[in-house]
Amino acid sequence: MDEALTAVAEAQAMPAGGEQQTNTADNAASDVETEGAAAEAEGAEGQEGEGEAEPELVEVDYDGKKHKIPAELKDALLRQQDYTRKTQEVAEERKVVEAKRAEADQIFQTSQEVIEAKAHIHHLDSQLKQYEGVNWQQLENEDPMAAMSHWRNYQTLKEERGQVAGYLTHTTNELSEKAKLDTANRLRETRAFAEKSIPGWTEDMDKKITDFALGKGFTREALQNAYSPQTYEILFLAHLGHQAMMQKTAQPKPNTTIAPKPLETVAAKASAGRVPPEKMGMDDFAKWINKR
Numbered sequence: 571m572d573e574a575l576t577a578v579a580e581a582q583a584m585p586a587g588g589e590q591q592t593n594t595a596d597n598a599a600s601d602v603e604t605e606g607a608a609a610e611a612e613g614a615e616g617q618e619g620e621g622e623a624e625p626e627l628v629e630v631d632y633d634g635k636k637h638k639i640p641a642e643l644k645d646a647l648l649r650q651q652d653y654t655r656k657t658q659e660v661a662e663e664r665k666v667v668e669a670k671r672a673e674a675d676q677i678f679q680t681s682q683e684v685i686e687a688k689a690h691i692h693h694l695d696s697q698l699k700q701y702e703g704v705n706w707q708q709l710e711n712e713d714p715m716a717a718m719s720h721w722r723n724y725q726t727l728k729e730e731r732g733q734v735a736g737y738l739t740h741t742t743n744e745l746s747e748k749a750k751l752d753t754a755n756r757l758r759e760t761r762a763f764a765e766k767s768i769p770g771w772t773e774d775m776d777k778k779i780t781d782f783a784l785g786k787g788f789t790r791e792a793l794q795n796a797y798s799p800q801t802y803e804i805l806f807l808a809h810l811g812h813q814a815m816m817q818k819t820a821q822p823k824p825n826t827t828i829a830p831k832p833l834e835t836v837a838a839k840a841s842a843g844r845v846p847p848e849k850m851g852m853d854d855f856a857k858w859i860n861k862r
Contacts, residue, residue: 677748680741687738694731698724756798763799768806782809 627638701724710717764771783805
């Protein structure tokens with residue numbers, strides 16, 4: 571009996587549960603459809619917005635090629651290009667400075683070696699001088715072993731001196747040629763600077779600047795060793811200042827003496843309405859005579 575009642579209760583409960591699940595599924599499907607429609611609407615609005623607000627493009631030159639980019643990126647790209655260019659210039663200048671520093675260090679080291687070589691030659695010469703006037707035949711007769719030892723030492727000193735002297739000659743010639751080349755390069759750079767940067771520069775002006783420097787105590791050799799674009803510009807400005815001072819000194823001084831004014835000649839004024847004596851009557855002429 572109880573089992574039958576339980577079965578009936580379960581049978582009555584099943585339609586209600588199935589209807590509830592069906593309603594839930596229908597509601598879920600409705601929600602999905604609503605969300606899809608909303609997403610499609612938003613997508614359509616986004617596409618319409620993108621079509622209406624296209625960014626303005628400008629043409630720029632980058633690495634030798636033309637490119638079109640948004641206008642707001644142009645300034646950033648130009649700043650990047652300027653930064654890259656300045657970085658490259660600084661790198662090139664650094665390379666030049668480092669190369670000159672290495673060259674200066676090499677010259678200094680070579681100069682030190684030359685000084686040491688000269689000192690060594692002086693020491694070798696002092697040792698070789700001890701063998702001047704030695705009678706090798708007599709020394710061999712008196713002491714053959716000592717003569718052989720001194721002879722070997724003498725030949726070694728001569729050979730060593732020859733090697734050091736050869737090094738000095740070769741190195742000195744190299745330094746001299748390099749100095750001449752450096753001087754020629756500096757003079758060429760100085761001339762190019764003068765032709766380009768000094769207004770009205772001519773060969774005659776160059777001669778005047780050179781004569782001005784020589785007149786101030788420089789020698790031609792010192793000028794050649796000192797010439798550079800910067801030095802030449804300073805000499806040019808000094809020459810102009812000297813000319814201006816000379817012109818100011820040569821101008822005549824203004825005459826500050828006050829010249830006397832010429833005496834003014836006062837002309838006699840005829841009295842208004844007075845009759846000349848020759849036109850007076852007898853009575854008037856007599857009165858005029860009496861007044862005088």
